[in-house]
Amino acid sequence: MTRTVLQSVLPKTLLARNIVLLIVLVMLSQVCALGVLLHYVQRPRVERAAAVFATYVTTLDNLLQATPLSARAELTARLDARAQLPAEAGEEPPASLLRGYRTYQRSVFLDSLREHLPADMPARWQSAGGQRLWIRMHGPAEAPQSSYWIALPIPEDAQGAGLDAAILLSLGLGALAALTGYGIQRHLNQPLQELTRAARRVSAGQTPVPLPTDGPTEIATVSSAFNQMTHALQQAEATRALMLAGISHDIRTPLTKLRLSMAMAMPDGSDSSFVVAAESYLDQIETILQQFMDYAGSGEREAAEPGDLNALIERLAGDFAGLGHEFALSLAVLPAIAYRPISMMRLLMNLMQNAIVYGGTGLAVRSWTTGEAVYVAVGDRGKGLSAEELEQLKAPFQRGRNARAHSGGTGLGLAIVERITRLHGGSLQFHAREGGGLEVWVVLPLTPDPATHPAPPGRPRPR
Template identity: 90%
Template sequence: MRRSLLQRALPRTLLARNIALLIALVMLSQVCALGVLLHYVQRPRVERAAAVFATYVTTLDNLLAATPPKARSELTARLDARAQVPAEAFEAPQRSVMRAYRIYQRDVFLDSLRAHLPADMPARWQSVGGQRLWIRMHAPADAPQAPYWIALPVPEDAQGNGLDAAILLTLGLGALAALTGYLIQQHLNQPLQQLTRAARRVSAGETPAPLPTDGPTEIAAVSGAFNQMTQALQQAEATRALMLAGISHDIRTPLTKLRLSMAMAMPDGSDSSFVVAAESYLDQIETILQQFMDYAGSGEREQPEPGDLNALIERLAGDFAGLGHEFELSLAQLPAVSYRPISMMRLLMNLMQNAIVYGGTGLAVRSWAAGEAVYVAVGDRGKGLSAEELEQLKAPFQRGRNARSHSGGTGLGLAIVERIARLHGGNLQFHAREGCGLEVWVVLPFSGSSR
């Protein structure tokens, strides 16, 4: 629980965390420096000022006591002598959070002053109407019953004015440290941002330019490792393309020769049922081979282009209608979508072909836009499957129970569709169709669609 609260309190980005840590460390160091300044520099200075001031007050008290009454009266009048201390004068200064450092120095001054003055000479601090110290002087010998209070100016060392510059300097250094840390972190974050963009380009099937490796050692090591990984992926992609081309050539060539040999080996007028069955098996082999090739080469290298998705749906529906399979179309106006034409055609064709093979009736395609996504739904009235079975169909080599009676498939059709949808930044969803049957939804984002 404590760890969870700490994680919530911390900023989310590395930049913000480093800036917060830097500010905290600078402020802590400044607070410690200010504490050392107050305790080891200002406090002794204020205590010395209080001792000197106490000596001055004691000397003044002795001088007044030895002065003739007439001259004393004139002198005490100049010192604003009063029989009672004013109400504005306090034994301890009023507390204020904003002026804590000044209150601290005043307390130190008063404590030290009282320690050096006789116990019967109390001191009061007046803040209202000017900073003054009221000291009760001893009663003169000719009037022992009448002690009086006089006002004296507060020494500068006791007012704490010298710390204003220190406080402002502390705040200025904290702000300067935060700004410097921000600029340093921005400089360090640039390689990380370049790495993020390059990684996204690699995931989209693109080949980014090599990252610079002239930055800090740690960042340079990460960039160098990423460049090595990119080169390894390019070599693996080249090997895969070469292997696919070899498989396609080396398998299709014997199949073609086998077809030709079968046609030439059968005499004229003989029963051709064997040839028809054999050619059917060869067609199935070639279909399976093509599905493997489609799954392996999922179109990452094909460049996305802006196009009309509804026009592609109408063209495919027209092609299937020419083969005797009518699709009911319900197409809404769609925003511009950037997609890979061949891959998207393969996606829609697979879905429509599945609806024909496994649904048979109630063939329909509809499209609409909602939020920041475009939806294409291909439906049929075939026997529905459970949610668990539908999700399993996204994995390679998985076939539904309604496909067990159909031969020639590999279970890669929906896996190909899922991969192409993810390549375009979208996803594949299964929904039960109202009444009966199944709808397969393809969800494609149109804001920054197709990575």
């Protein structure tokens, strides 16, 4: 429970957490330094000042008692002696949160002064109308009940004015330390941000530039390890491409020889149903092999080029129309975006082919833009899988329940589409179509960052 609350209170980023920790440590160090200053430096100093002041007051009281009556009247008049304590003189100095250190020092001074003065000589602090300290003096020997109050200036050590500059300097140094720590943390955070961007490029199928390794030892070690990992991935990718090319060649060669041998082995005029069935199975093997190759490649090595996405959609729709499958087009004016032509054509062909095979009716393609991303939606009116079921088919080798009647598939169609979409920095979404059926949305961001995955706000309409 405590850990959950702590996680909810702490900032999410490492930079913010380090800055908060730094500020807390600086504040704690300043509070401790101020406490040490007040308790071990200022307090003894104020107590010594109170003891000296008490000695002065006691000496003055004894002097006034020993002064002849005629001279005492003139002397007390000069001291502004009063029979009654003024109303503005309080028993304790007024508390102030902003000047708490002054209140603390005055309290220490009064407590120490009262310890050194006789019990019948109380002291009162006056703040209104000027800072003064009122002391009740003893009356003369012939009239001890005639005590009076005199006002004395407060010692400099009791007012705490000398700490203003020290505290301001301490706060300034604390702020400077916090700003310096912030700058250092920002400097250390830059390599982490570069590492994050490079990792996102790797996940998007791109090859990032090597990270610099001339920073702090810890960051340099991480960057060096990431560079080694990237190099190892490139080697593994090259090995995989070479292996797949070899497998494709080695498998297609005996398949071609098998077709030729079957055609030559059958005598003229014999039943060719076996040959037709065998060639159908061979075609399925070819299709499966090509799907594996498509999924393994997915266009990582293909360079992106700016182009008109609507022109590619219209060309594919024309090709399908020539095969007897009409797609209704609703294409908005789209900005030119950079995409991999062969990979994007494979993506759209897979989606349109799926709409034909599993939907059959209501074939349509529409496009629009929101200013942040370009959207292409391929829809049909079929009553097959729901959007939730299609989300699960993004994983490789997953086939839906409506695919049982269709042979030749491997469960890689949507996985190929998903990978190509991510390669372009976009996302693949499934939505229920108005009037029945489903739409598959391909969301391609307009920004060049391949790690960006914008999400559409609601259901945009074609413009």
